[in-house]
Amino acid sequence: MAEIHRTTLTPAKLELLTGWLPGRPWYRGGGRAPQLAKAGGFRLDDPAGEVGIEFMVVRDAEVAYLVPLTYRGAPLEGVEDALIGTADHGVLGRRWVYDGCQDPVLVAELAAFFEGRVKAQAQSISDQEDREVLAAYEGGPLGDAGIAAVTDTEAGTEIRLTGGAVLRLVRVPEPGEGDATAAGRVTAVWQPPEDAQERGTFVTLHHGA
Template structure:
């Protein structure tokens, strides 16, 4: 299990995302930019122990959707060195109080995150608590009965206004819902907390089998 270090990050994750989010096609905010707060999420473990994997939910007080603040699902990976060929996926760099310089990536482009997400969907991995070491996150629910995804390689990643599609080398596509909305129908669902402290469940990931 990955050890979670409770230490400083300079700049913080929210500061990095404040600069990065407005350039995404699924961003719902205006030109004034986001006002972000952490609203939920979970982690996955890298079996090799070298890459941090986090699915963070952030809420934006500067934008609204259906009468509530907009909330986004942002998968991120944290690496001790640059990921080759992934310059366009770099969210930014930060200085970790224990681990030193970390390269922070949009995890949809990181093969380690995609592989572990496939393992979660297949039932070969467990979602971990976002801020507590060695604790399963039971708020994350997986409901998938299709063919196993197996060792998932990335063929293409496409961002649209409706989310991010990760096409695997098998032909299957994992669609990540980026701008979250309450509802059902996801193969991976999770919860986040709204400004009024109420918890909301929504689809995070939907699997579209290949032809």
């Protein structure tokens, strides 16, 4: 299990995302800089213990955004456009922070989560399963979970796997089940500004869509 270090990250995650989010096609705030707050999320474990994997939800006023992140100890070659920024970790040193939709480790573990081979972990507590994060999928093995293509649109992010399946990330999650045609889905909770927690779909899975 990944160890969550109680230390500093400079610049902080929200600082990095403040500069990065307005350039995304699914950002709803126009040209202004967002005023971000943490609103939820969870982690998955890299079996090799090298890459930090976090599905983070941040809130800008009434709008929540799903931002999958990976943290690496060295640059990831070939995906320079996915780099959100670098930060200094108080224990681990320099970290390269990526939009995890283009990181093969995150995508492989997300596929494993759909298949029930791994469990979601608490966002801020070491060695603790997050039972609020649910994966529903009754199909067979997904096959090769390498990344064939990643497409960002106003609706979200589509990750086409080399095995043929498609993962669609709901970048602006809403309460409810979402796309009824999906072969699988990951649902989780986040915290709105004032109300109780909301539950909605974060990722859907489609066969050969």
